[in-house]
Amino acid sequence: SQTIHQWPATLVQPVGSPLSLECTVEGTSNPNLYWYRQAAGRGLQLLFYSVGIGQISSEVPQNLSASRPQDRQFILSSKKLLLSDSGFYLCAWSRGNSPLHFGNGTRLTVT
Amino acid sequence: DQQVKQNSPSLSVQEGRISILNCDYTNSMFDYFLWYKKYPAEGPTFLISISSIKDKNEDGRFTVFLNKSAKHLSLHIVPSQPGDSAVYFCAATGNFGNEKLTFGTGTRLTIIP
Numbered sequence: 001s002q003t004i005h006q007w008p009a010t011l012v013q014p015v016g017s018p019l020s021l022e023c024t025v026e027g028t029s030n031p032n033l034y035w036y037r038q039a040a041g042r043g044l045q046l047l048f049y050s051v052g053i054g055q056i057s058s059e060v061p062q063n064l065s066a067s068r069p070q071d072r073q074f075i076l077s078s079k080k081l082l083l084s085d086s087g088f089y090l091c092a093w094s095r096g097n098s099p100l101h102f103g104n105g106t107r108l109t110v111t
Numbered sequence: 112d113q114q115v116k117q118n119s120p121s122l123s124v125q126e127g128r129i130s131i132l133n134c135d136y137t138n139s140m141f142d143y144f145l146w147y148k149k150y151p152a153e154g155p156t157f158l159i160s161i162s163s164i165k166d167k168n169e170d171g172r173f174t175v176f177l178n179k180s181a182k183h184l185s186l187h188i189v190p191s192q193p194g195d196s197a198v199y200f201c202a203a204t205g206n207f208g209n210e211k212l213t214f215g216t217g218t219r220l221t222i223i224p
Contacts, residue, residue: 043113043117045214092154100157102147102155103154
């Protein structure tokens with residue numbers, strides 16, 4: 001069966017510090033990968049999606065970037081965090097016509 | 112611009128009764144709709160979906176109704192159970208298979224024993 005791992009579960013970072021969140025998927029190959037964010041009082045907003053290694057599409061202009069160095073690895077990064085980057089970050093995967101499968105998320109607090 | 116709206120942030124329902132969660136959308140290009148359920152400290156899990164060619168889809172205690180003319184869908188849970196207490200997200204896409212979903216803000220459902 002397929003599983004998705006996302007870490008860390010919680011993170012507190014000062015403004016201006018870098019960020020790296022990692023997500024890996026097991027049990028499938030060539031998945032579509034996604035990064036979503038839920039800010040307080042808002043729905044889940046799609047940040048990035050990837051259909052293959054090195055292929056990243058950005059949905060909204062922002063202070064973040066994403067990379068896919070391996071087929072089942074998706075990384076969310078920032079060089080300098082802003083207060084507005086605080087939120088709940090979710091990695092997800094899909095393949096073919098399957099619904100999105102989410103990881104357990106990372107709660108990021110920028111102080 | 113919130114294209115998928117869940118206007119009720121919270122809902123409390125007695126155990127055994129029917130829970131009705133509502134969702135409205137504005138984008139006429141949406142043709143596939145999904146409901147996700149989320150427990151604290153976990154990611155959302157897929158619950159049920161409906162294509163725009165249907166007006167109803169049922170799976171056990173869960174039924175989703177779609178009213179295309181009103182751009183409205185609803186999730187019915189009957190009978191409601193304590194384990195149904197969670198946040199429910201409505202989501203929509205105009206291109207199923209390329210899962211760029213647009214999500215609502217969620218409704219927190221609390222089932223009262």
